[in-house]
Amino acid sequence: MSGQQGGHPPGVRGAFCERELPRALQRRLAAAAMAPATQSASITALAAIAGSVVGGLASFLTTFFTQRNQAHRDLLSRDMAHREELYSQFIKEAANLYADSLDKKLENPASLIGMYSPIGLMRPIAAGKVLLAGKKSGTFLISIVAPR
Secondary structure, three states: OOOOEOOEOOOOOOOOOOOOHHHHHHHHHHHHHOOHHHHHHHHHHHHHHHHHHHHHHHHHHHHHHHHHHHHHHHHHHHHHHHHHHHHHHHHHHHHHHHHHHHHOOOOOHHHHHHHHHHHHHHOOOOOHHHHHHHHHHHHHHHHHHOOO
8 A cells, every 4th residue: 555645546535436435325324314304204114014014914813713713613513413413313213113102012123223323323422411311212212112
C-alpha cells in the first residue's frame, strides 16, 4: 500500500472504491430502515403476514376438528346399526320360536341355535341389562317350547 492514502488507490480520493461500496450501501440501508415511513411499512407488512398465518391456521384447525368429529359420529352410527341388526335378529328368531310353540312342541332342538346365536354375538357389545333380558327371554322360550 505504498503511495496510497487512507486505503484509496492513487488519484481516486474521495470517490467510492469497490471495496467500500458495500459498507456505504449498508450505511444507507441502515439509515433508511430507521426512517418512520419504513418502520410503518414494515409493521404493516408483518401484521398482514401474521394475519394470514393465523387465518390459515384457524381454517386448518376448524377443518381438522370437524372431520374428526364427523368420523367419530360415523363410527358410533355404524356401531348402533350393528347392535340394532343383532337385536332385531334375536327378536325375529324368538318370535318365530314362540309362534311355533303355540302350534306344537319342540321336536328339533337345533332350531334354538337361531335364537342363541345373536345372544352370543351380543355378549361383547351389549350392556349387561340387555344381555340379561336376552338370556331371560331365551330361558322363558325354552320353558314354553321344550317337551315335558
